[in-house]
Amino acid sequence: MSRAVDRPVGIEPGLSPITGSYRQDDCQFLLTPLQAEFFSIQEKERLIQSGEKHYSEMISFESPPSEAYLTLFRNLTQRHKGRLAAEVMRLAQSIVNTRLAPITLVSLVRAGTPIGALLQRALSRHLQVDSRHYSISIIRDRGIDEQALKFLLREHRRPAAGVVFVDAWTAKGVITEELKRAIAHWNARHQEQLKDTLYVISDIGGVADIAATYEDYVIPSGILNAPVSGLISRSLLNRQIQPGQFHGCTLYEHLQQYDVSHWFLDEIEAEMDVNIVAPLPSISRGERYAQTRIYLNRWIDSYGIGDINHIKPGIAEATRVMLRRVPERLLLRDPGAEEVAHLLILAEEKGVVVEHQPNMPFNAVAFIKTIKTS
Template sequence: MSRTVKNPAELESCFQPLTGSYRQADCQFLLTPLQAKFFSIQEKERLIQSGEKHYSEMISFESPPSEAYLALFRNMTERYKSRLAAEVMRLAHSIANTRPAPITLVSLARAGTPIGALLQRALSGHLQVDSRHYSISIIRDRGIDEQALAFLLREDQRPADGMVFVDAWTAKGVITEELKRSIARWNARHPEQLKDTLYVISDIGGVAGVAATYEDYVIPSGILNAPVSGLVSRSILNHQIQPGQFHGCVLYEHLRQYDVSHWFLDEVEAEMDAKMVAPLPSAPREQRYAQTRVYLDRWIKRYGVKNINHIKPGIAEATRVMLRRVPERLLLRDPEAEDIAHLLILAEEKGVIVEHQPNMPFNAVAFIKTIKTT
């Protein structure tokens, strides 16, 4: 679904800064706030699998997290904030050393947003690099929001060679490939030439351009939805979006009392140190990629999976399935591990089959349930 990019003179009228619950210095979303028609998770799944609607056309209501779940999120943040701070600094040093200032961090909404905000604090506050952070939409099968790219490059006049794409993690590489296709299309039609390198914290599938780690561990922001992402929903692209507008979103104001977006940034930033200079991991990315493909093929055959998009490897992707889709089964490498405690809570709440697979290369894998559509 491509849309004509408006000329620079028309762009300013389309953009109003959207920060959600973030401070503007931490993040600006290039998204259009919409009045949402909410679909139940079950109805949304049926419409997606029947082909009646694309997933990006619909949004579900996000219920408040339980006190137990929020407590688990805080515990995970406490446990991993030092590690995450070091990994953010590792990426920040890599960006500062390889890209000219001013830097424009472009996080992929919504999972990439908290990581982009942390990188912004690392670059501007700790490394004294001129940088700014925006979060924009990219949608599987629909591509990146070119109106947002045009705004950054032409209205905001951010240099193309300083634009850096950021996400929290990668698994099978679907969004990574979507980014590459989108940037190739952009570069073929526009004078501003962009690099398609994706910077991530965790690249468990061996598909990202630059990664701080290849380990599957709990990035705490990955186990919550809007309450750790500025109260902003994932992006929406449907008939409500008019020509010249950015992709859409919903602001979940009913979750404001549960908002931990700013708290999460503060907790991790408190652990940052500009002297944290560690090399990027030297683990062979190709080996991780090959291993992922072997297991995907094995699960497709074993469980009769018809759509590879229904297999979600890694703790973060498995969490997304448990929170936003209709899960069928959950595979765990170690059911006793602290990192997957939240998944066991969610699996019990939803009556999901849990299997122990100790030899797989991920700590968790979730399968989306196939819904009868006829």
């Protein structure tokens, strides 16, 4: 009997994970490598805002980070590695306490990928738990990559009860809501029933299910793109992706000499201590959520913003705007704080207006510029 007939139902022949620059035991990406057509950031923004293309259909070329910026990343990693290691262990212990092994970590490409890899090390090396880590695509308004879910559940035969969804941070909750809808849609049509619980390091908007902290601080992996994520791009979903394939990505091989993916994992893991694991924070998610909504509505009114997706609260989201979108302005709670030094560098490079707002509940907020499309 042929292999095609033997394959689990719904799995296309030829699908296989990739690892980027990671080792396989740290991360397996369920993505389809593509030869990308690069769009300038300005053209991409115009096409998104005009409705001509969805953001997931396009990607921009990632330029190498400057030596000053890489130095800043390394310094921030050194400063926060003890804290991040403790928070990863906190999440890992929570997973062990609530899920049966074998555990399957499913991180959301791309911000969630380094955190998933750290959790994999925490579970497998420090807590001696049978676990595996996959990183898969979820896209706003397009849902999760169901082909990837089918692959890990049916091809790699990972038990549904052990699937745990992981991201680095949450802010407004857009991806959290997308995950909830996507898993409800999956569960309504498939035998394997998945829990939609989302585990994150930082939940500044009060929207995640399980969070290690609710503080807005610099998760170092959040200030770099591909060089701390296995040299993999964010995910793509365009006409290049054929039915039955995983969502797509591009491997940024030109950034190899700047790759700090392994260095980052090693630095954080070196600080992990299984004997010192604090409980999860007990503050009210509801209060944090309500406070976030108050400020979002205030900014919409005071700045005349027509699309809430153009407001990106938190250091990590603000950084992504400065690196990948066309920013209009940057709000900082304390412009002199070391936590936002990299944002000031990026703002100066791009000529972005910086405003001081000392009373807001976030360290940073960025606004995406509205582009005239007619």
